[in-house]
Amino acid sequence: MIHFVLLISRQGKVRLTKWYSPYTQKERSKVIRELSGVILTRGPKLCNFVEWRGYKVVYKRYASLYFCMCIDQEDNELEILEIIHHYVEILDRYFGSVCELDLIFNFHKAYYILDEILIAGELQESSKKTVARLIAAQDSLVETAKEQASSISNIIAQATK
């Protein structure tokens, strides 16, 4: 199972964290610091797997972001690389040529998408189309709810004037 997902920028700033195993706040910050140190210092040609504290951490660099996932010893590292790529492609489709800024300003959407791909540290959906469809449906729900809210408040505001 995947224990956590980390997105770190080249400067070491955390863009996204998702924890599927229990870690306390202090442990989380410690883990982030440690892994940032290990991964950011690795050269470009080295392999994408790092052994860390008895787990394996698979990371991949896309432009200025490092996508890291921590897995158990018996998991398939190459598959995790595929999962990372799967996630990135879906983000790309959703935001249209995604860049780091998109993820910064719309971090909540990045989380929603991640939630459609992974739950409890396991893969949920392998089809990009399905994920995109679900996210789109949920977004439209948000839109309609917002419209309703604004229209009701308009009515009430007018009524109480």
Next chain:
Amino acid sequence: MIRSIRACKTAAEERAVVRKECAAIRAAINENDQDYRHRNLAKLMFIHMLGYPTHFGQMECLKSIASAGFPEKRIGYLGLMLLLDERQEVLIDLNHTNQYIVGLALCALGNICSAEMARDLAPEVERLLQFRDPNIRKKAALCSIRIIKKVPDLAENFINPAAALLKEKHHGVLITGIQLVTDICKVSTEALEFFRKPKCLDGLVKTLRDVVNSPYAPEYDIAGITDPFLHIRLLKLLHVLGQGDADASDCMNDILAQVATKTESNKNAGNAILYECVETIMSIEDNGGLRVLAINILGRFLSNRDNNIRYVALNMLMKAITVDAQAVQRHRATILECVKDLDASIRKRALELVYLLVNESNVKPLTKELIDYLEISDQEFKGDLTAKICSMVEKFSPDKIWYIDQMLKVLSEAGNFVKDEVWHALIVVISNASDLHGYTVRALYRAVQTSIEQESLVRVAIWCIGEYGDMLVNNVGVLNIEDPITVTESDAVDVVEIAIKHHSSDITTKAMAMVALLKLSSRFPSCSERIRDIIVQNKGSLVLELQQRSIEFNSIVEKHQNIRSTLVERMPVLDEATFSGRRAGSLPATVSTSSGTSLNLPNGVAKPAAAPLVDLLDLSSDDAPVPSSSGNDFLQDLLGVDVSPASVQPGTSQAPKAGTDVLLDLLSIGSPPVQNNSTPSDILSSSQDNKSSVAILDGLSPAPSGGAASMIDLLDGFVPNSPKPEDNGPAYPSIVAFESSSLILTFNFSKPPGNPQTTLIQATFTNLSPNVYTDFVFQAAVPKFLQLHLDPASGNTLPASGNGSITQTLRVTNSQHGKKPLVMRTRIAYKLNNRDVLEEGQINNFPRDL
């Protein structure tokens, strides 16, 4: 807000902005502002990601979840998952009509639920496993995984719904269903049996076959393969089902072969599938053809240029070795190349793999390769590499001369990384290979000329030069393969002198060098003066160990030339078998080993006496039974390295007595047990230095030094060690058990009638200092074969300057009466001017027949 935070140039500015925002959010929360709640929550989450504390927002999350609107719920759940962790209990609405809300709830549950929550909500989740919407079904499946992990007992309930999921068409549900089944099977054997039934298994195999053979499906296609994730999950499940079960494995053989051969491996997706396939083949029951196939795939991986692929191949090969070592041997050359790779992870894996591959036939070429690489490897890797080479060489060396050669090379290259036990073992081997003594010492001499900084090499070299110096100089035992070399006596002494003076030599090395010089002074009488000069230079050394050795050896060289040669005779051959047996069984905690840095002072007293005494035993050729020490420290003792007292000769296996002093054995040979400690140092010359150093010796643990003194007393008078029977009568002389500059403890013995095993000891404590001692407490410890009972003391204030004393009665019962003498460790604690003082010592000079 995000923009404004990002615009901050300094950390302080950022903190200010965040603080302002937090204040605004807190105000909004207080006003219970409905409209902007989700905006505020989003801001809170961003701030949390930046690392600021956001506890005040947690209630907001809960309220948000409880509210009716979808956006609020959505962001509320997100906040829940992000800001809270497993330990929060939350009411979750799994029964909502809106399926997206149910989905959200399941998601949150899947990510953060605790054991109690799991138990409560399991039936709900089970129901949802059969929901009409596939989206909910797959989320419910993953949620169930989490539940099962938290509460394994519930696994049985999920077996049937999970089995239903396996027949799905929708890939998402199928993947999650397979994952669920895999996890259930890991947890419950009953489930494992259920899913192994041919009906289930065939269904799975069929599904895999369909996926493998399916035509191009744009929705699931990755790099030309339809849904590699599904492939991999199915393979994993087959792995779990096939492991340990021959029938199940049979069913899978065809499909595994098909996957292994047909999958393209030029893209990562294909390689991932192949990797999983190989992993499955390795774990299921034996099928020769498939295994060969798998190892071939791994061989292909190994020569792939992609680092990732090579890494996983090495990983896999380590598991494959247990299965089929022959096949892996074929790839030895490639693996050896990987040891030299640029990538640190690959190097580590390759080295471990090489280590597993070593056997008698290939040890020579492999070692040669590794040693060559040792010269160019970088520092962090050297430690690992050295350790592996050393253990390889030790386990598989075909003959002694090759072993010595390789070890010398390793020591010259990376001596500083070599562990102590390794070079100890080397010395044992050297001492046993008597025909190779000359060769070894000459080789070491040559090596030391070039690599003086390698500490372990220097140590081994000076030990050998000390022992076999005459062979070195006289070219004894030259083998055909050697180049001729002439070494004069003074050259040999040069080497040892350089070792002492070299700036990087630590205390162990210097101490060993002093012993070596003593040996050389006897073997090379012409250099005796020069050696004496070198020894004397350390008389004033700040390190007690060196100072002591210097003074004692100086006195031996000066005054005791008649016995000097016998003192430093050739060391008895160290028995290899016992050494390796003891080394294997040595307990790390029992005997204290100070590896050269910290000097264990009380032990330092006993130790120098031990070295000449070792040879004394040789001289007297007594067959005294020697209790063995625990661990291999007897060897260190023989080498003259500091360590707690240990036995002298490898003897018959006797129960190790923790802390048994070597002197005890000597005393048990029958030398007079009456230790008169009041004039301990009459033999040593009366120069001021000696007195002070001996006084220090006394202060630490007088009993052994007393013993040493009396031993050296023997040296002077050359009194034979014939047993003196005078102590076998019922009247036992009293002994001074412990003496320091400020305290004397005397024991008076008596035996109660009728019980020869019990002894009554009257202990008397006398205070020699001008200060009063308060809170005086005496504690004693004895080995297991003794029983000790302490009566209360007469008082706990000890008047000064011997004006009074405290008495205490001890009763000791010796279950090995007659076979083993008494021995006791003492601890005396008192307060001096309100300062706590602790004095510890060991009493070994009990009369023999107590």
